[in-house]
Amino acid sequence: MSFMRTSAFVGAAFAVSLMATSALTTVAHAEPTVEVLHYWTSGGEAKAAAELKSEFEAAGGKWVDSPVAGGGGDAQATVLRSRVLAGDPPSAVQIKGPNIADWAEQGALADLNSVADAEGWDKLLPPQIQKIVKYDGKYVAVPVNIHRVDWIWANPEVLKKAGVDSVPNTWDGLFAAADKIKAAGFIPFAHGGQDWQDATVLETIILGVGGADFFNKALGDLDEASLKSDTMKKAFTYFRKFQGYVDDGASGRDWNLATAMVMNGKAGMQIMGDWAKGEFFAAGKKAGTDFLCVPTPSEHGYILNSDSIAMFKVKGDDKVEGQKVLAKLIMGEKFQEIFNLYKGSIPARIGVPRDKFDSCAIKSMDDLDTASKGGTLVGSVAHEILQAGAVRGAFLDVATEFFNSSMSADDAVAKLAEEMENAKD
Ligand code: BGC
Numbered sequence: 001m002s003f004m005r006t007s008a009f010v011g012a013a014f015a016v017s018l019m020a021t022s023a024l025t026t027v028a029h030a031e032p033t034v035e036v037l038h039y040w041t042s043g044g045e046a047k048a049a050a051e052l053k054s055e056f057e058a059a060g061g062k063w064v065d066s067p068v069a070g071g072g073g074d075a076q077a078t079v080l081r082s083r084v085l086a087g088d089p090p091s092a093v094q095i096k097g098p099n100i101a102d103w104a105e106q107g108a109l110a111d112l113n114s115v116a117d118a119e120g121w122d123k124l125l126p127p128q129i130q131k132i133v134k135y136d137g138k139y140v141a142v143p144v145n146i147h148r149v150d151w152i153w154a155n156p157e158v159l160k161k162a163g164v165d166s167v168p169n170t171w172d173g174l175f176a177a178a179d180k181i182k183a184a185g186f187i188p189f190a191h192g193g194q195d196w197q198d199a200t201v202l203e204t205i206i207l208g209v210g211g212a213d214f215f216n217k218a219l220g221d222l223d224e225a226s227l228k229s230d231t232m233k234k235a236f237t238y239f240r241k242f243q244g245y246v247d248d249g250a251s252g253r254d255w256n257l258a259t260a261m262v263m264n265g266k267a268g269m270q271i272m273g274d275w276a277k278g279e280f281f282a283a284g285k286k287a288g289t290d291f292l293c294v295p296t297p298s299e300h301g302y303i304l305n306s307d308s309i310a311m312f313k314v315k316g317d318d319k320v321e322g323q324k325v326l327a328k329l330i331m332g333e334k335f336q337e338i339f340n341l342y343k344g345s346i347p348a349r350i351g352v353p354r355d356k357f358d359s360c361a362i363k364s365m366d367d368l369d370t371a372s373k374g375g376t377l378v379g380s381v382a383h384e385i386l387q388a389g390a391v392r393g394a395f396l397d398v399a400t401e402f403f404n405s406s407m408s409a410d411d412a413v414a415k416l417a418e419e420m421e422n423a424k425d
Pocket of ligand 1: 039045070071072073147255275305306307383
């Protein structure tokens, strides 16, 4: 499958978005209303979410904003569960990966096929994304973006002062650079000690050390031999090394505060998905000069994360209409461009022009293409694409317990295999 943005697609997409606009103007009866439950609360995230709100309002809709702070979305997931249990689900919710199928299986999600068929979503979305947002052959969610998880964000001034010419492309090289950054008086890696951030770093190391097939076998198939292998032990050993380059204040720190440490020259690097780029942009920084983006070391790997808005079954013409209007807007070419320029991600929709995107986004598009053709594209566990629920929870637990103790790599792999196996249904 190719993720190439072709001009034929651009032309078709433009025609589709014109049709969508004229369809919106014919909605006259109920005022389209949506309540959107999301966790986009940092600087860059809030700008991206505000774009969706303003486009929805410009289309005549009423937007009820329900943000729940907390990176990675675990706090928001708790709110969602209690709202659904109380019989009062929000109409539109930021969820992803297998969570979408789980909610659909419980009969909680609305069927978006009338919009999807009219707008031709099957031609506008790559198969990997269709797999995520469809349940039983029907669309139950709309993808807003593709985030890449395996990135290093670096401060070029700090690297220069430390005598590091470029961000190395091997883990050993990276740690040697970290030694130099430390010796020059800076924090090598800005990090937030929260379970999902620990798991984010660990999964990039697992991909780097083991490659994509190993990643999928261990973390996707939960193959016991792979989970307990020497390769997995090596990954934990590197994770322990990484920990040595993190400052004492990391515990509990939010991811965007860690990004700010790179931005203001306290730290040299951060390993984080490209929502971090949204923070650099929100602060007026430029890619390539004020900050550098380099994939974490791996053989053409790419860890995919994708945000979607799922529509929950709700009553009331205004709400049902609101869901349709929102779904159309999200898949629109204009929205997919502007939202992702703020968010740090790239469009989920095929054919959005590349010209306004920065060099990191272009690299993400190209690398995604290479990885999807070469079989080195994997789904994130930390960000709920390859695994969700209890199995992902087990991965987070072991990552964070290891990070906050003196557990050996041998014990870590035994625990990982046991806890991930127990978490399977
Ligand atoms: C989400 C992003 C979000 C990040 C930090 C990720 O799991 O996919 O949209 O910006 O967490 O909260």
